[in-house]
Amino acid sequence: MALDPLQALQAASRPMARPPALQSLLIAGATGLLGAELVHRLGGGGGYARVGVLAGQPLREGLRGIQPVVVPGDRPPAEWPRLPVDIGIVAFDPPRLHHGRERALWAADPAQLLAIATWLRACGAHTLAVVQPHDAGRLPDALKRGLANLDEHALAGLGFERLLLFRAARKPTDLVRGLLPGLAHWMLSSLRFMVPATDRPVRAIKVAELLDEALRIAPPGVHVAAPEVVWAASQQDARAVAARWLLGEAPDGSDAPRPARDAWKSP
Template sequence: MHCGPVQVLQAANRAMPPAAARGRLVLAGAGGALGNEVVRRLVGLGRFGSTEVLAREPIKAGLPRVSVRLVEGDDPAAWPPTTAGTAIVMFDPPRLFYQRERALWTPQPGQLPALARWLRRSGVGTLAVVMPHAQGRLPEALKRGLANLDEQALAALGFERLLIIRSAQAPAPARSGSRLEGVARWMLGIFRYMLPGSEQPVRAVKVAHLVAAALELAPPGIHVAAPQTVWEAAQGDPRAVVRDWLQR
């Protein structure tokens, strides 16, 4: 659901609270298709007074109220704290043909606990994490709860709001090999069409809409969006889906 010119003008004319009152947002993993859509959705609509994007090389942000924070190394425990109230963590890899995205810092799933502790030291009270998972691999019993020890460690850090959004990953591109390997990949690839639609990846723009709605509507507590919730949000009104999800 893209914002048309009428909606943009209405948002511009609507009384907005001062920038300081709207808080500060930190983005980790702002590269890739998902990061691009999250920046466009949250920054473009002025949801936050200022936004800080983590990067490993100096770049020009190019957007109002957006700054770049350089981080050294891949150990968040060694970083000096920043100041923010909300953070979004994404693991979508940068698109290497975009020079700007190659300069951004993208976390690996194993770095999530250390990154979350750094965010908590920085004053973050609301953390949203978009967790990628392989299609059909997550057991049904874990889709709506904490799936591993890292996620349980996040829950113990004391965030006022913790949002974990599970979004299915697209299959990795096939690698070249022998003809026999190619036949085996083709045969195994057939099984992906047997997965239900709710287990299939959705467009990045739809995930960004769900993240924005969840940040706006979620009450205090831990909220886990199953892949089916992400898929449902992509089919209709994300805000309505988020309201229904938060009431379950």
């Protein structure tokens, strides 16, 4: 069948559907092992128009694909200049002493959480994720008691479309009854001290994967990743864990039974 030239011209003149606009992402507290994994995961072709990291001073060596955002560290966040941001991430992990570059990055202080979140909201951020270190031993003193305090309620009141709160990972505890089973469980649990730190179940890269998947699929609202959820992401496929946590979906894509789905909801 011959092609009508008029139809061809009309088809060529129709406006093409535009792909969804890429969003900008800013990481506050890109220090420590967790911050490095977040930068690597989200900045390495993560599908964002721009990925920036807060820095207290200019960086001598650049980060590939990452845009440093220098802010006056001696002034409160309310006095920082505004810049367009769609998604903000606040990570708590102390800088590593042997990484000189991390000394120039802005290290998140728990006392500034509300202030930095308010600044991100004023910059136009519609999504905020607060991530604790995957290793509870590296938590700042202000976070060892958890973030279930007035700061979380204040964060929820800032007007973010999506608020994601990631707890420090913790393996679910098994309830052991009886004297002999309890003694056996205690003897076997002592073997965990023989496992090197690098071989422990929870790794920062898995926390970064869970956050990456959550940013893609999280619906509007406040979502808290309980320690058991973060730990499960280190043992299973992070995409399946995120879908079960945020959407109530089973790993095969079907709806999970109601009791199992409720178990994934954070308190």
